Amino acid sequence: MNVAIIGITGYAGMVLFGLLQKHPGIIKINIYQHDIKEAVPLKTLAPQYTYYSKAVKPYDSQTIIDENDAVFFATPAGVTSKLAKPFIDADFPVIDLSGDFRLKDPKEYEKWYHQPTAPQAELEQAYYGLADLTTNPGKNYVANPGCYATSVLLGLAPLMMNDSIDLDNIVIDAKSGLSGAGKKLSDSSHFVQANDNLQIYKPNEHKHIPEIMAMLKQWNPKVDHIQFMTTLVPFNRGIMSSIYVKVKDGVTEAMLKDQFAKVYKDHPFVKVADDSLPTVKEVVGTNECHIGLSYNPVTKYLLVDSVIDNMIKGAAGQAIQNFNLLFAYDADYGLKLTPVLP
Numbered sequence: 001m002n003v004a005i006i007g008i009t010g011y012a013g014m015v016l017f018g019l020l021q022k023h024p025g026i027i028k029i030n031i032y033q034h035d036i037k038e039a040v041p042l043k044t045l046a047p048q049y050t051y052y053s054k055a056v057k058p059y060d061s062q063t064i065i066d067e068n069d070a071v072f073f074a075t076p077a078g079v080t081s082k083l084a085k086p087f088i089d090a091d092f093p094v095i096d097l098s099g100d101f102r103l104k105d106p107k108e109y110e111k112w113y114h115q116p117t118a119p120q121a122e123l124e125q126a127y128y129g130l131a132d133l134t135t136n137p138g139k140n141y142v143a144n145p146g147c148y149a150t151s152v153l154l155g156l157a158p159l160m161m162n163d164s165i166d167l168d169n170i171v172i173d174a175k176s177g178l179s180g181a182g183k184k185l186s187d188s189s190h191f192v193q194a195n196d197n198l199q200i201y202k203p204n205e206h207k208h209i210p211e212i213m214a215m216l217k218q219w220n221p222k223v224d225h226i227q228f229m230t231t232l233v234p235f236n237r238g239i240m241s242s243i244y245v246k247v248k249d250g251v252t253e254a255m256l257k258d259q260f261a262k263v264y265k266d267h268p269f270v271k272v273a274d275d276s277l278p279t280v281k282e283v284v285g286t287n288e289c290h291i292g293l294s295y296n297p298v299t300k301y302l303l304v305d306s307v308i309d310n311m312i313k314g315a316a317g318q319a320i321q322n323f324n325l326l327f328a329y330d331a332d333y334g335l336k337l338t339p340v341l342p
């Protein structure tokens, strides 16, 4: 199978490229770039590819369709909303790592992303691919979930499905390493500002809130809101979502543990710790989500500690998981990974 990557110079694109090279089902990876007029060696686009002789071709949708079986867009929000149409018209498989097709309602997209949406008819062709817990209804356009959203949704799913918490009291304190912000420099990601520091950003207005809400509502339609905060932490990769929920009367710690165990029984990429809380380091470099639980019998609050590698489980790895699902490859093709330790 031949696959295309758009966005190879970006953080998610380069991780995707690395993982796809080890995917047993892939014969050729073709790379296309949006602002070149003729083919150039990959090494001319970014210094990390100095020793690669591979060629990169100019972006052209018809060429991509002709030369490949699927395309991965590792591009910023606002790109696929403009470029998706020819692929959707041709029912050509797309794995879109951006947020452009995650929300079904165009008004919601414009509210949270502050830019024009893709047309509604195109949005309807897309499927929100939370790869561990959802089943593709047969759509060829996969909207890969956001990184924070992935860690939060996997942490909350068993509780929502079992209606075991007070839905008015879901408080999420999510923390991410800097690679989550992509390669573009900003005031908050500047070394001097980010290093030795903690920065809360986008309080109550993070764009992952609506995609989290949409999925939570599918599991439990009674849920109406979450309290969601994001903090920038000075390490490269990793997300820890500390989720605080008030447990309903009559629900015991043993019942909670059992709910998590049952939901993730057949999901090898999601691991629930028996009696410890996971750290970010143990998942960095892998496609895994590790979850730990800590119940306080005095307050009846449960802490769900959910950690992922934002670049793999939160982006490129989950994109490959979705690709494997779409083409019926083994779940771990391209994803047999071990953490980067120490």
Ligand SMILES: NC(=O)C1=CN([C@@H]2O[C@H](COP(=O)(O)OP(=O)(O)OC[C@H]3O[C@@H](n4cnc5c(N)ncnc54)[C@H](OP(=O)(O)O)[C@@H]3O)[C@@H](O)[C@H]2O)C=CC1
Pocket: 006, 007, 008, 009, 010, 011, 012, 013, 033, 034, 073, 074, 075, 076, 077, 079, 097, 098, 099, 145, 146, 147, 179, 180, 181, 182, 183, 184, 310, 311, 314, 315
């Ligand atoms: N980083 C992360 O942890 C996660 C990222 N994502 C999503 O994945 C996508 C990529 O993220 P990330 O790699 O961090 O972003 P980067 O900013 O690091 O990279 C973006 C890439 O998109 C390319 N690009 C920019 N504009 C265009 C355009 N108009 N047409 C085609 N390509 C374009 C850039 O190429 P060039 O510089 O050559 O223009 C670059 O290769 C984003 O939508 C992001 O939100 C999702 C989950 C987690």
Ligand SMILES: CC(=O)N[C@@H](CCC(=O)OP(=O)(O)O)C(=O)O
Pocket: 077, 097, 098, 099, 145, 146, 147, 148, 176, 177, 178, 179, 180, 181, 182, 207, 208, 230, 232, 314
């Ligand atoms: C640390 C950091 O800045 N993280 C990014 C989220 C990365 C991600 O998942 O992005 P998309 O939803 O755009 O795909 C942010 O908060 O916007």
